[in-house]
Amino acid sequence: MTAIDTDPGTDAAFAASAPLPSLMARAREIRDAQWGDTVTYSRKVFVPLTNMCRDTCGYCTFVKHPSSPEANILTPEQVLAMAKRGEEKGCKELLFSLGEKPELRYDAAREGLARLGYSRMTDYLAEMCALVLRETTLLPHVNAGTLADDEIEVLRPVAASMGMMLETVSRRLTRKGAAHHACPDKVPLQRLRTLERTGERQVPFTTGLLIGIGETWEERIEALHAINAVHARHGHIQEVIVQNFQRKPGIAMEHHPEPTLDDMLRTIAAARIILAPEISLQAPPNLSARHIDYLQAGINDWGGISPVTIDFINPQHEWPEIRALAASCEGAGFRLQERLTVYPRFLAERDTYLDAGLHDSLDTMARKDGLARAQCLEVGSCSSTPQTSTAAAR
Ligand SMILES: O=c1nc2n(C[C@H](O)[C@H](O)[C@H](O)CO)c3cc(O)ccc3cc-2c(=O)[nH]1
Numbered sequence: 390m391t392a393i394d395t396d397p398g399t400d401a402a403f404a405a406s407a408p409l410p411s412l413m414a415r416a417r418e419i420r421d422a423q424w425g426d427t428v429t430y431s432r433k434v435f436v437p438l439t440n441m442c443r444d445t446c447g448y449c450t451f452v453k454h455p456s457s458p459e460a461n462i463l464t465p466e467q468v469l470a471m472a473k474r475g476e477e478k479g480c481k482e483l484l485f486s487l488g489e490k491p492e493l494r495y496d497a498a499r500e501g502l503a504r505l506g507y508s509r510m511t512d513y514l515a516e517m518c519a520l521v522l523r524e525t526t527l528l529p530h531v532n533a534g535t536l537a538d539d540e541i542e543v544l545r546p547v548a549a550s551m552g553m554m555l556e557t558v559s560r561r562l563t564r565k566g567a568a569h570h571a572c573p574d575k576v577p578l579q580r581l582r583t584l585e586r587t588g589e590r591q592v593p594f595t596t597g598l599l600i601g602i603g604e605t606w607e608e609r610i611e612a613l614h615a616i617n618a619v620h621a622r623h624g625h626i627q628e629v630i631v632q633n634f635q636r637k638p639g640i641a642m643e644h645h646p647e648p649t650l651d652d653m654l655r656t657i658a659a660a661r662i663i664l665a666p667e668i669s670l671q672a673p674p675n676l677s678a679r680h681i682d683y684l685q686a687g688i689n690d691w692g693g694i695s696p697v698t699i700d701f702i703n704p705q706h707e708w709p710e711i712r713a714l715a716a717s718c719e720g721a722g723f724r725l726q727e728r729l730t731v732y733p734r735f736l737a738e739r740d741t742y743l744d745a746g747l748h749d750s751l752d753t754m755a756r757k758d759g760l761a762r763a764q765c766l767e768v769g770s771c772s773s774t775p776q777t778s779t780a781a782a783r
């Protein structure tokens with residue numbers, strides 16, 4: 390149920406054709422009703438567990454071929470050292486981001502994993518999540534791309550939340566010369582299956598669109614509807630990220646145009662109109678000088694911001710200083726507030742969405758956090774907070 394009486398069909402048509410100012414005004418209305426004037430972020434440490442990957446996305450600088458001197462798999466000692474540094478700086482989330490299934494493509498990846506005692510990257514990832522839970526107070530979030538049923542099962546007990554950008558639903562982009570050529574994990578059907586499987590297993594989940602990689606406006610709308618449909622079946626989508634493609638030297642798409650600010654504002658507003666209101670809408674603060682304008686298009690979240698690690702995916706773009714971001718949010722009439730990697734709605738339904746083995750860590754973190762939301766854990770309900778007043782669409 391939306392807070393405002395609307396017809397989803399009419400809204401979709403509106404999103405595709407309305408002038409940008411009225412589209413943004415409509416999106417703001419929906420955001421204000423659900424999320425108020427609070428805009429959130431997650432203080433996190435980013436751990437790039439491996440940069441080897443069986444895919445070769447045309448926009449990616451993160452991926453390294455095994456023949457590169459930079460190709461690596463972080464050791465448990467390195468993971469723990471980064472985690473401890475994050476913990477000291479007050480981080481609450483540890484984001485594992487990594488290449489997809491490199492062991493299925495490269496001997497070097499198989500050998501590297503074997504030296505660590507594993508045959509599958511996902512098993513090593515699960516063990517590193519367990520290590521973080523054991524040795525620190527950080528909550529692990531994993532962004533490991535497409536996941537099969539058994540991979541979700543090994544990760545669920547040790548990851549507080551998971552994510553995978555849908556990126557796009559465009560199959561055209563898997564053709565030769567396009568962004569996702571020769572990327573088995575970027576075939577839209579595989580991405581959609583991961584959204585469905587994590588829904589079936591009730592994993593608090595992040596997904597999103599990568600804007601400006603060759604997709605059409607209609608394909609963006611179709612992707613938003615696909616996300617909304619999977620959420621309507623399972624209620625597990627915590628947040629949707631609208632991320633703008635960044636051009637960098639050395640990538641296949643180095644001459645591909647970046648999306649404009651208007652492109653971003655229109656897509657963010659369309660997302661806010663199409664998606665169920667309880668899905669948090671996120672856009673990164675470090676990939677546009679005009680990110681504050683995103684607030685006028687309906688976002689309520691900035692995603693992860695790290696006081697200790699760079700954005701390994703967009704390393705040329707520094708994180709904003711949290712105090713400076715708070716000041717510019719305030720200038721725009723918003724209050725910046727820290728949040729956990731698990732949103733209040735999911736904490737309130739912990740028995741459904743969170744493995745019992747994670748409850749202690751969640752309690753510790755929510756209390757340490759000192760957020761008013763910690764009360765959700767004690768009273769078992771968050772009905773007084775705007776984020777949780779709407780039940781997940783089922
Ligand atoms: O700093 C980043 N954080 C990314 N995040 C993390 C995000 O900003 C938040 O920290 C977490 O989702 C927790 O809410 C992702 C998480 C996912 O599950 C899937 C994709 C992304 C993508 C990015 C990204 O490109 N850069």
Ligand SMILES: C[C@H]1O[C@@H](n2cnc3c(N)ncnc32)[C@H](O)[C@@H]1O
Nearest residue numbers: 448449450554599632633634635702
């Ligand atoms: C972790 C996420 O980072 C995004 N990603 C990867 N490369 C780029 C880039 N050049 N610009 C912006 N986002 C990118 C993808 O959407 C991926 O899923």
Ligand code: SF4
Nearest residue numbers: 442444446449452488
């Ligand atoms: S974006 Fe992810 S899947 Fe694509 S090449 Fe980079 S690491 Fe691999």
